[in-house]
Amino acid sequence: xxxxxVEWVKNETVEKxxxxxxxxxxxxxxxxxxxxxxxxxxxxxxIPDKSTVAVIHMISGx
Amino acid sequence: xxKVKYDKIRKKLKDTSIGIAGLGGLGSNAAVxxxxxGIGRLVLVDFDKVEEKNLGRQYYFIEHIGRSKVDSLKxxxxxxxxxxxxxxxxxxxxKGKMEKPFKDVNVVIEALDNAETKxxxxxxxxxxxxxxxxxxxxxVAGYGNSDRIKTKRLGNLFMCYDGQAKSSDDDVLxxxxxxxxxxxxxxxxxxxxxxxxx
Numbered sequence: 001x002x003x004x005x006v007e008w009v010k011n012e013t014v015e016k017x018x019x020x021x022x023x024x025x026x027x028x029x030x031x032x033x034x035x036x037x038x039x040x041x042x043x044x045x046x047i048p049d050k051s052t053v054a055v056i057h058m059i060s061g062x
Numbered sequence: 063x064x065k066v067k068y069d070k071i072r073k074k075l076k077d078t079s080i081g082i083a084g085l086g087g088l089g090s091n092a093a094v095x096x097x098x099x100g101i102g103r104l105v106l107v108d109f110d111k112v113e114e115k116n117l118g119r120q121y122y123f124i125e126h127i128g129r130s131k132v133d134s135l136k137x138x139x140x141x142x143x144x145x146x147x148x149x150x151x152x153x154x155x156x157k158g159k160m161e162k163p164f165k166d167v168n169v170v171i172e173a174l175d176n177a178e179t180k181x182x183x184x185x186x187x188x189x190x191x192x193x194x195x196x197x198x199x200x201x202v203a204g205y206g207n208s209d210r211i212k213t214k215r216l217g218n219l220f221m222c223y224d225g226q227a228k229s230s231d232d233d234v235l236x237x238x239x240x241x242x243x244x245x246x247x248x249x250x251x252x253x254x255x256x257x258x259x260x
Contacts, residue, residue, distance in 0.1 A: 027177040029184050034217045036188040039181065054216045056223065058184075061202040061230030062088040062175035062240075 001053040008049045014042040018055070025057035071256060072100055076145075078255050079103035081167035083155060083183060085110075085131040087235060088199055089173030090121035091244035092251075097139045099252060103147040104139070106132055107163050109154035119237040157182055161190040169251050172198035173244070177229065188219060195220065195254050201227030202243045205236045211243065213250060220254065222246040 001021065012020070014030055014037055030037045031054040037045050047053060080101055082089045085108035093104055112126040112134050126134035132150040139146055151163050155174075160183050164170045170187055174180050180198060187196045201211070201224030214221040222243055227233070253259065 027181045029181060029188075029216075029219070031216050031219075036185060036219075038185055038189065056200065056214065056216070056219075056221055057225065058177040058180045058198075059201045059203070059224075059227055059229050060175060060177040060180075061227075061233075061235055062084055062086050062173055062180075062199065 002055055006053075008047070012047050014045050014047065017047055017053070018042070021055075023055065023057070025059075027058045029056045029058065030054070074256060075100045075252075076102040078169075079105065079167045080169050080171060080251055081105040081107070081164040082171045082173055083107050083160075083164070084173035084175065085120075085135055086116065086173065086175055087119040087237075087240035088202065088244045088247065089171070090131070090135055091241050092171055092173060092248040093135060093139065094121050094142065095245050095248040096251065097143045097146045099248070100143065101146060103149065103167075105149045105151070105163055105167050106135060107151040107153065107155060108132055109152060119235055119240045155179070155183065158186075160186040164191065164194070167194075169254055170194055170196045171247050171251060172196060173247065175230065184219065188217075192218070194218065197222065197247045197250050197254070199223070199243045199247055201225060202240050203227050203230040203233035203235055205234070205239055208239070208242060211246065213246070220250050222250065 032051050108131040110131050112122045122134050130152050132152045136148050184198050195218050197220045199222040210224045214223045
C-alpha cells in the first residue's frame with residue numbers, strides 16, 4: 001500500500017483497510033492493481049491478497 | 063536554441079489538444095502557459111465569473127471582474143497567441159457526465175478547487191476515459207515548501223502532489239505556490255505529449 005508492505009486480512013474491504021491504516025481523509029482516490037475503485041464501492045470491494053494498493057488523498061485548493 | 067528540436071516540438075504541440083477543468087488559480091495559469099508553449103487547441107471549462115479576490119492568484123485583470131472566466135481567458139489567450147484554437151464551455155461539470163467536454167482531447171488537466179469535486183472528476187475520467195492521461199493537483203495551499211511538491215504517477219493518473227499541505231479551507235491561497243502547481247501541471251502535460259526530455 002503506497003509502497004509499503006501491509007499485512008493482508010481476509011475479506012477486508014477498501015473501507016476497512018483505510019480505517020485500519022488510519023486514513024482520516026474522506027476524499028481519496030484508490031487504485032487496486034492500477035484499477036480505480038469508485039468511492040461508492042469502498043464498503044464492499046475486497047482487497048485481493050498480494051495487491052498493489054495506491055491511495056491518494058485530495059486536498060482542496062485551486 | 064536548438065532549432066531542429068524546437069521545430070519538431072512546435073509541430074507536435076500544434077497538433078495537440080488539451081482540456082482544462084476549472085479556470086481558477088490552477089487552470090487560468092496552466093492555460094496561459096500552454097498557449098505560450100504553442101498548444102494547438104485548448105478546451106476550457108468553468109462556470110464562474112471573475113471576482114476581485116481572484117486577482118490575487120488567477121490570470122485575470124481588473125477589467126474582467128464580473129465577466130465569465132471562459133470569455134475572459136479567451137480574450138487573454140487571443141492576445142498572447144491567436145493561433146490557439148479555443149473551445150470554451152461556460153458550464154458547471156455535472157456529476158455523472160463530467161467527462162463529456164474532454165472526450166476528444168489528448169490530455170486532461172484537473173484544475174478544480176474543491177476536494178470533493180476533484181475526487182469525483184478524477185474517478186469519472188479514469189473510469190469513463192480509461193486511456194486518457196489525466197493530470198491533477200492536490201495540496202496547493204500555503205506558501206514556501208516548494209520541495210515537498212512531487213509528481214506521483216498511478217497508471218494514467220499523474221498527480222502534482224503535496225500530501226502535507228493543508229486544505230485551502232484552513233490555509234491561504236497565494237499566487238506563487240498556486241502558479242508553481244499550475245505550471246507543474248502544464249509542464250507534465252508537455253512531458254506526456256512529447257515524451258521524456260532526454
